Amino acid sequence: MDIRAFKELSFPRKLTYDVLSELFSKRPDETFLRKLCTGGLMAFLGKSCECEEITGKLELTLKGLLYDNAKITKLCGEFEQVFLIPVADTYVPPMASAFMGLDTKAALSGSLHEELTAIYGLYGAKFRNDKEDVFVFHPDHIASLFNFMAFLVEKENYNSKQDASYTFHAVVYGEERFFARFIQSWINGYLSEMRSKVSSDFYKQIAAFTQNYISNENRLLRAVRPEEMPRAAGR
Numbered sequence: 001m002d003i004r005a006f007k008e009l010s011f012p013r014k015l016t017y018d019v020l021s022e023l024f025s026k027r028p029d030e031t032f033l034r035k036l037c038t039g040g041l042m043a044f045l046g047k048s049c050e051c052e053e054i055t056g057k058l059e060l061t062l063k064g065l066l067y068d069n070a071k072i073t074k075l076c077g078e079f080e081q082v083f084l085i086p087v088a089d090t091y092v093p094p095m096a097s098a099f100m101g102l103d104t105k106a107a108l109s110g111s112l113h114e115e116l117t118a119i120y121g122l123y124g125a126k127f128r129n130d131k132e133d134v135f136v137f138h139p140d141h142i143a144s145l146f147n148f149m150a151f152l153v154e155k156e157n158y159n160s161k162q163d164a165s166y167t168f169h170a171v172v173y174g175e176e177r178f179f180a181r182f183i184q185s186w187i188n189g190y191l192s193e194m195r196s197k198v199s200s201d202f203y204k205q206i207a208a209f210t211q212n213y214i215s216n217e218n219r220l221l222r223a224v225r226p227e228e229m230p231r232a233a234g235r
Helices: 003-007 010-023 030-048 052-065 069-084 102-106 112-123 142-157 168-184 187-197 201-224
Strands: none
Touching (some): 003 168, 010 030, 010 142, 069 201, 112 168, 168 201
16 A cells, blocks of 8 residues: 555544544443534544444434433443443453463563553553543553554654654554554454344444454555564564
């Protein structure tokens, strides 16, 4: 892929990762659902991610939830049962450590948490929660991983003589490596289990959207990566 064309995707890619991070970490109350319905967000994501059928269904689901307090309450209950409560029958741990294979873990220089914490520190990534968030930060939480990918995408066009590690190619190399090792390596198994456990159309469609996006990202990052891409400092 042409580098210029790749750079033009920075905004929709960062936005998609930001939205995914919130979808897996925020309780789906009326405020959050309304946010997802505003500004043509679903239509934009559908077009930019090439999954308009999925986002079209999701938008219809969202409109059906708004103004129905009983449905929203039920959906919030499902969020807690699936993402927050380990003893729930439908709990699907949103953590890479629960789904990552032994061969992938064995390739790490330390524990998964140690390696991710070191990478976040290397890039100076910050994780901040809103006051009302129920999300508790863990380095390998799916929301943290998506959050960090958004952070890396934002850094693609960063230019500083004081920090040579933020050259475009080095950051994209970091994106491809991080994505392959810490997202692609386990997320399909997680999303498949999630889809089998959830009952709401909302979360089934979120899982379908995520799988579609991960597949597209894999193709994109492989297409843009040069054969000899310089490594970011410290990698």
